[in-house]
Amino acid sequence: MLNKEQLQASExxxxxxxxxxxxxxxxxxxxxxxxxxxxxxxxxPEEIVCCTFSRKAVDEIKSRISKxxxxxxxxxxxxxxxxxxxxxxxxxxxTINVKNPKSILKPEERRSVIxxxxxxxxxxxxxxxxxxxxxxxxxxxxxxxxEELVDxxxxxxxxxxxxxxxNIAYADVYKLYEDYLTDNGLVDFPRMxxxxxxxxxxxxxxxxxxxxxxxxxxxDEYQDINFAQKSLIDELLKGGASLWVVGDDDQAIYGWRxxxxxxxxxxxxxxxxxxxxxxxxxxxxxxxxxxxxNNLAKRFVERHEKNIxxxxxxxxxxxxxxxxxxxxxxxxxxxxxxxxxxxxxxxxIAILARTNTLPKSVVRALSSANIPMxxxxxxxxxxxxxxxxxxxxxxxxxDVKSERGWDKKISPKLYSFxxxxxxxxxxxxxxxxxxxxxxxxxxxxxxxxxxxxKEKEVENCKNYLIQYDNAFKAFEMVNTLFKxxxxxxxxxxxxxxxxxxxxxxxxxxxGCEDDKLPHSLNSDVWEIEEERRIAYVGxxxxxxxxxxxxxxxxxxxxxxxxxxxxxxxxxxxxxxxxVSEDRVSKYISIMENFGKExxxxxxxxxxxxxxxxxxxxxxTAELIAENRRAINTAIADxxxxxxxxxxxxxxxxxxxxxxxxxxxxxxxERVRHDILSKVFNGQIDMxxxxxxxxxxxxxxxxxxxxxxxxxxxxxxxxxxxKAKTNASKQAIEKWEKDLVYIxxxxxxxQ
Numbered sequence: 222m223l224n225k226e227q228l229q230a231s232e233x234x235x236x237x238x239x240x241x242x243x244x245x246x247x248x249x250x251x252x253x254x255x256x257x258x259x260x261x262x263x264x265x266p267e268e269i270v271c272c273t274f275s276r277k278a279v280d281e282i283k284s285r286i287s288k289x290x291x292x293x294x295x296x297x298x299x300x301x302x303x304x305x306x307x308x309x310x311x312x313x314x315x316t317i318n319v320k321n322p323k324s325i326l327k328p329e330e331r332r333s334v335i336x337x338x339x340x341x342x343x344x345x346x347x348x349x350x351x352x353x354x355x356x357x358x359x360x361x362x363x364x365x366x367x368e369e370l371v372d373x374x375x376x377x378x379x380x381x382x383x384x385x386x387x388n389i390a391y392a393d394v395y396k397l398y399e400d401y402l403t404d405n406g407l408v409d410f411p412r413m414x415x416x417x418x419x420x421x422x423x424x425x426x427x428x429x430x431x432x433x434x435x436x437x438x439x440x441d442e443y444q445d446i447n448f449a450q451k452s453l454i455d456e457l458l459k460g461g462a463s464l465w466v467v468g469d470d471d472q473a474i475y476g477w478r479x480x481x482x483x484x485x486x487x488x489x490x491x492x493x494x495x496x497x498x499x500x501x502x503x504x505x506x507x508x509x510x511x512x513x514x515n516n517l518a519k520r521f522v523e524r525h526e527k528n529i530x531x532x533x534x535x536x537x538x539x540x541x542x543x544x545x546x547x548x549x550x551x552x553x554x555x556x557x558x559x560x561x562x563x564x565x566x567x568x569x570i571a572i573l574a575r576t577n578t579l580p581k582s583v584v585r586a587l588s589s590a591n592i593p594m595x596x597x598x599x600x601x602x603x604x605x606x607x608x609x610x611x612x613x614x615x616x617x618x619x620d621v622k623s624e625r626g627w628d629k630k631i632s633p634k635l636y637s638f639x640x641x642x643x644x645x646x647x648x649x650x651x652x653x654x655x656x657x658x659x660x661x662x663x664x665x666x667x668x669x670x671x672x673x674x675k676e677k678e679v680e681n682c683k684n685y686l687i688q689y690d691n692a693f694k695a696f697e698m699v700n701t702l703f704k705x706x707x708x709x710x711x712x713x714x715x716x717x718x719x720x721x722x723x724x725x726x727x728x729x730x731x732g733c734e735d736d737k738l739p740h741s742l743n744s745d746v747w748e749i750e751e752e753r754r755i756a757y758v759g760x761x762x763x764x765x766x767x768x769x770x771x772x773x774x775x776x777x778x779x780x781x782x783x784x785x786x787x788x789x790x791x792x793x794x795x796x797x798x799x800v801s802e803d804r805v806s807k808y809i810s811i812m813e814n815f816g817k818e819x820x821x822x823x824x825x826x827x828x829x830x831x832x833x834x835x836x837x838x839x840x841t842a843e844l845i846a847e848n849r850r851a852i853n854t855a856i857a858d859x860x861x862x863x864x865x866x867x868x869x870x871x872x873x874x875x876x877x878x879x880x881x882x883x884x885x886x887x888x889x890e891r892v893r894h895d896i897l898s899k900v901f902n903g904q905i906d907m908x909x910x911x912x913x914x915x916x917x918x919x920x921x922x923x924x925x926x927x928x929x930x931x932x933x934x935x936x937x938x939x940x941x942x943k944a945k946t947n948a949s950k951q952a953i954e955k956w957e958k959d960l961v962y963i964x965x966x967x968x969x970x971q
Contacts, residue, residue, distance in 0.1 A: 227251045230467075230498040231258050237495040239443075239488045240467040243529045244514065244761035245505025245724070248467055252441055253285045255465055259437050266292055268434065270457070271299040273441035278722075279304075282441065298435070302450050303410050306417035313420035313431060326402075326409040332356040338397045345397075346390050351666045353387050361478075362391040363398060367411040368447040368479035370418065373399055375884040377945065378952045381938035382882060383874035389941055396947070414449045421456035432460030443468030443488075447479040464492065470525055471518050474718060474755045476747075486523055503529050505724050507537025507765050513789045514761045520788050522750050539767045541733075541786055546774045551586035554729055557768055558592060558712060561727045567593055569726035571713040573759050575740055578604055579732045580714050585685065588698060593711035598719035602685060602702060603627065605678035607659055610635060612682065612699065614655045618642035619692035626703030635659065648695070649687045656683040717759040728763035730756075733771040734780040746914040747878075756785045875919060876934050879905050883938070883952040883959075893955070894962050901928060901967050932963050 223231060227247055230240040231254035242248035252271075259269055273279055279301055283294040298305065307322070314321040326334075335356035339346060346354045366376045373396035380388035402412065424431045438457060440446070443466035446454075458464055466488070473482035489495045503511050511531040518524065544550035554572060561570055574580045577599045584602050587594055603609050612627045617639040623629075631639075638658055642651045656679050663675055689695040705711060713725065732738065738759075739752035760767055769789075771782050880888060881896045888896065899905050903912070903922025920926035939956040942948045 223247075223250070223254060224502055226498060226500050226502070227254065230500065231255045233465075233496060233498065235494070235496040236463040237492040238463075238465045239485070239495055239497045240465070240500065241497065241525050241527060242467050242469055242500045243471065243503060243527055244469070244758075245503040246500035246529070247502075247504060248441070248469075248500070249281065249285065251500060252439060252467055253282065253289055255439060256286055257290045260290055260292075264436055266294075266297050268436040269298070269439065270305065270435050270437070270462070271297075271439040271441070272302055272305060272454075274301060274445055276301060278441060302453065303413055306413040306453070309417045309420060309431070310413065313424065314416070316423055317416060317419045319416060320406055322408045322413070325413065326407055331360055331409055334398060334401055335359050335394065338394055338401065342397065345393055349387060349390055350668055351664055351671055354666075359391055359394050362388060363395050364411045365479045366392075366395060367415060368449045370415065370449050370452060371884075374947075374949050377942070377947075378884050378938070378949055379877065379882065381941035381952075382877050382934065384934065384937040384941070385874075386941075393945070393947075411449075414453060418449060418453045418456060421453060421459075425456050425459035429460050432457050432462075435460060435462045438462045438464050440464070440466040441468075444470050444473035444482060444485045445475050445480045446484050447481060449479075451481075451484050470523075471521065471527070471754060472721065472758050472761075474721065474751060474758055476751045482751075486525070497525070499525070499527055501527055501529050502532050503761075504532045505764055506761060507531060507533040507535050509537040509539045510760065510763055510765075510767050513539045513767065514757060516790070517753065517757050517760065517785060517788050520753060522746065535765065537763075537765045537767070539769075539789075541769045541782075542771075543782070544770060544772045547582040547772050547776070548586075550731060550770050550772045551582045553770060554583055554731065554768075555586055555590055555592065557727075557729060558587075561766065565726050566710055567712045568595070568710045570729070571715070571720065571723075571725040571727070571762065572729045572731055573715060573717045573720050573762065574600075574730070574732050575717060575738045575755065577601075577716050579737065581681070583731060584702065584714060587712065587714075588702065593706040594702070595705045595709070595711040595713050596702060597713060597715035600714050600716070601626075603678075603682055605675060607663065607675045608678045608682040610659050611652070611656055611679055611686075614639040614659070615652050615686060615692065616696060618645070618651045618655065619648070619696075621692050621696050624700055624703065627699065632662065635662065648689075648691050651692075652683055652686045656680070717755050720762050721758050724762055724764060726764045727766040727768070728759070729768045729770065730759045731770045732775070733769045733783040733786055734775065735783055736780065737775075738783045738785060753785060753788075756783070760789070875915065876900065876931065883949075883955040885949075885951060890955070890958060893959055894966075897931060897959065897963065898967065900931060928963065928967060931967075932960065935959055935963070 224247075227250065230238070230251050240248075240251060242251065256269060256271060260266065271282060273282065279299060283297075283299050286292055286297075286299065287294045298308070300308070307325075310319075311321060339354070339356075346359075352358065366379075371379065373392060376395050377389065377392040380392045402408065408416070421432055435457065438454060440454065445468070454464070466485075468485050470482055470485045473480065473485065476482065484491070489497065506514070508531040511529055515529055518527070518529075542550075542553050544553055558567070558570055572580060572583055580600050581602055584594065584596065584600065588602075603612060606629075609627050609629050610631050613623055613629055613631050614635050615621075616623045617636065620643060635655075635658060639655060642654060645651050645654075659679055660676055663672060667675065686695045686699075689698065713720075717730070730738075733756075738756055739749050760769070769786060771780065771786070773780055876882075876896070879896060879900060881893055881900075882888070883893075887893075900919075901923065907915070916922075919930050935956050939953060939960070942953055942956075
């Protein structure tokens with residue numbers, strides 16, 4: 222039985238529809254109901270495209286359609302974007318002059334291509350860190366840039382404009398990778414999307430024989446769509462189909478892999494005739510959990526307005542726990558699990574973390590406490606390759622068969638040493654000898670931090686193994702970490718990203734600290750915004766119990782609680798809330814033990830912020846007092862060659878974010894200069910909260926420091942390109958003209 226909003230979304234007749242489905246509001250039910258409604262209106266199943274992002278989601282939707290609509294779904298266009306592209310190219314490959322792909326490169330084959338490129342071009346990545354030279358990291362960049370339909374030349378321009386020395390090198394590899402695939406007639410999954418987009422665009426510009434066969438397009442999880450996928454769908458729409466999408470901008474957490482929340486936020490701008498339906502009844506979580514989630518969500522800088530309410534009658538529990546350190550946190554989590562296990566199964570409990578390395582102390586503690594676990598999203602005690610080397614070598618030295626999860630190849634030297642240790646009787650001696658050998662054989666290209674991290678991982682693995690009396694007992698416990706309990710009854714331990722779309726009776730979100738959630742690697746306002754959405758996804762997974770834990774000291778360093786905890790504590794209802802005052806009062810009571818601390822933390826943050834503003838004003842005053850000293854007007858003649866600019870001064874890609882670029886099909890000279898003028902004068906349209914963040918990095922509008930920052934950004938890009946053997950001449954010409962504009966128009970206008 223559908224509620225009013227679900228029914229409206231299912232049966233709406235408009236050709237462009239956005240359905241906003243908050244956590245637990247019946248997204249898949251509504252999607253399948255829409256599909257059934259279209260069938261009931263006389264549409265043929267083969268005329269309805271239904272797209273989502275994972276094979277698991279496709280299987281669930283197909284299963285529901287098969288059961289509820291009584292259809293044979295095997296050959297219907299209910300697919301992932303990649304499958305849709307593959308099927309299209311089976312018929313359209315010849316139209317864009319490519320061979321119909323018979324196979325797609327596997328991940329290990331793609332890595333082999335990158336290794337081949339590195340071997341043939343030994344200097345291409347030599348200035349990067351060891352971790353930055355790993356093929357999987359290079360391919361991650363290539364995939365992300367392809368998802369923006371950016372070719373190698375524009376990729377190099379974009380990297381230069383952001384002053385990103387890693388991506389500048391990666392862009393060079395990208396060109397060689399694309400050339401290799403083309404020369405050898407190969408494809409991988411991201412290239413399939415490119416090819417399908419080109420084929421649809423060509424079909425749309427000619428007789429539309431392929432794209433016109435589809436009458437309706439349904440897209441699931443629309444907040445996760447990237448530019449290439451949206452472009453592909455837009456070409457498909459030119460065949461005359463309707464578009465119906467469902468998603469939640471508050472749960473857009475995949476920006477790091479190319480998804481763009483702007484596509485769902487600005488849906489009504491992309492499709493002016495669009496209608497919007499909001500599903501606002503949460504059938505998953507009890508009321509206090511919904512209140513907590515709403516408190517956090519109202520802090521989003523940009524979002525579609527929603528007022529999520531709980532269908533539940535019970536209050537639910539939301540609690541925050543401060544811990545002395547990670548060991549104390551692990552003990553507290555065990556206490557919470559034991560408490561909940563009295564009335565529920567282990568499988569109904571989940572421990573979620575921002576990263577897959579964060580739960581190690583908890584995994585170790587649960588293992589020692591014999592609490593069954595289901596480890597997901599690469600969560601393990603032994604994530605590091607060197608730690609897995611130790612596991613494998615210790616198994617060889619003890620004549621123990623390695624198993625899936627830690628069965629890996631090791632170097633011939635380590636293998637030989639492990640074989641020699643077969644004669645050694647003492648288990649502890651074997652493990653210590655092997656760990657010493659592994660540390661000594663670490664690559665010389667590692668920097669100090671990378672080496673220390675690997676040494677720490679090997680040390681932790683060694684300590685875990687030698688706590689047991691013998692190899693048999695040690696590997697019996699190791700194997701439990703890589704196998705799910707046979708009956709499936711284990712506590713789920715995974716990342717928040719991996720938990721999206723899932724639910725449990727009880728959820729523990731651990732590691733809620735200021736450098737973990739939000740993560741310390743994310744600093745600009747848009748990254749912090751996505752971190753807040755990650756927190757939102759985490760706290761909307763439970764049905765009845767939400768526990769948030771943090772440690773005052775982790776890895777030997779002092780920590781502060783996540784600022785998101787303080788946002789959750791703000792329980793003052795918004796004007797449109799339907800939550801009763803007695804429920805709010807009870808929620809305040811639940812959180813009062815943490816409230817004072819959180820407020821004190823917020824006051825500290827505000828004090829630091831005021832100090833930053835004061836210093837910024839003082840800095841500006843000093844610049845004025847120095848009679849607005851001149852900007853270095855040198856033009857870069859090659860990367861890093863004496864023009865007075867540094868990569869760290871280039872503004873983290875802000876100019877690119879507001880539309881400035883020298884890409885081939887980028888803005889005209891007039892538009893570029895207009896963007897530069899608006900940036901300088903503070904006329905870029907953005908929320909006030911963003912303006913404050915921009916001012917921290919770029920100084921105040923109309924200031925000499927902001928002008929210098931703009932110039933350094935462009936001059937950095939120019940120098941980086943001029944140093945390349947395959948430099949983009951058109952980009953260089955544009956940047957040189959824009960520097961003249963800054964020097965002769967903006968600067969002189971001061």
